[in-house]
Amino acid sequence: MSRALVVVDLQRAFDDLEFWGATTNPACEANVAALVSAWDAAGEPVVIVRHDSVEQGSPLAAGSDGNRLKDEIADVEPALLVVKSVNSAFYGEPDLHAWLSARGIGEVVLCGIQTNMCVETTARMAGNLGYDVTVALDATRTFDLTTRVPGLGEVTRTADELMATAALELQGGGFATIATTAQLLDAEHRT
Template sequence: MDLDDTAALIVIDVQQGFDDPDYWGERDNPDAEANVGRLVTAWADASRPIVLVRHDSREPGSPLAAGTPGNALKPVVADAPHDLFVTKDVNSAFYGDPDLHAWLGERGIRQLVVCGIQTNQCVETTARMAGNLGYDVVLPIDATHTFEMAGPGGIRLTAAELARATAVNLDGGGFARVVATDDVLGG
């Protein structure tokens, strides 16, 4: 895959609190964190910009609440070199602190590779906003994971079904190119 030298890797919410199956339910893609790690290593080796994002939940009892052990980043990214660290309490990294869009604009960055947790929540929302803001967005779907979820009227979708829906929403909707990590890394 042909990526700009300035393409930024946006790593969304790879936090320890997502390791609580009692809270989140069944997850998909057990290789997500390893693929995130491969991307971070490749970006660091190429001296490309890396942005780490952390969700500081305001929901009572959330394993992602600020100041709790679950709020901490997972070891795969905890010590990763990065150029910007964004905290947020909503789904989109573009509504975090500091201002991601302004930071990218100041550096002339127009291409983003987005990965992390949860595929259909913060990853999809950030990718959709990035697409709407005019960025060229690439989403290696196997460097994301999510959890089963219930909706209206008792509808329940598995994590894999939600990930497939995200792939269709983003790629089919023109927000992002949905690919595999190997596509991004050229192997």
């Protein structure tokens, strides 16, 4: 067992588009389910990461309906469940890095929500920790984002732009390889 699939924050709260805004990649959840099924069939570990927000009024608050895992993975018995309240799965409980290291796992494949937030942060940290990282881009999704930035004013990016930027930065920066679900499933069938 040398690799693990890490599913980041595939939670019901992300269906609330009134809260999050416009999203992209409606195939995300189906692609995550396909990857989980392939990993399970191959006897490889699936790690599920759940965000328990500590922010007042967050739809991801522990115990809320939005905190629950989405149907596509709700019945999965993961090799490990990591609970976090920050962007990186490596700052959750139990300690993901210690768990992977203890099992000799040197490769992680990431998927989930949000591409440019928790998935990207986890990918960057995994790369910095020395893991061989792959992000299944079409098994992620994110939301349009607008914020005021000092010196730039109001900055807006669409979900598609944010996904492309995350992919560019992760692969171009040497943090991760970007792949599609089909590529990963094809590679799975060849092993």
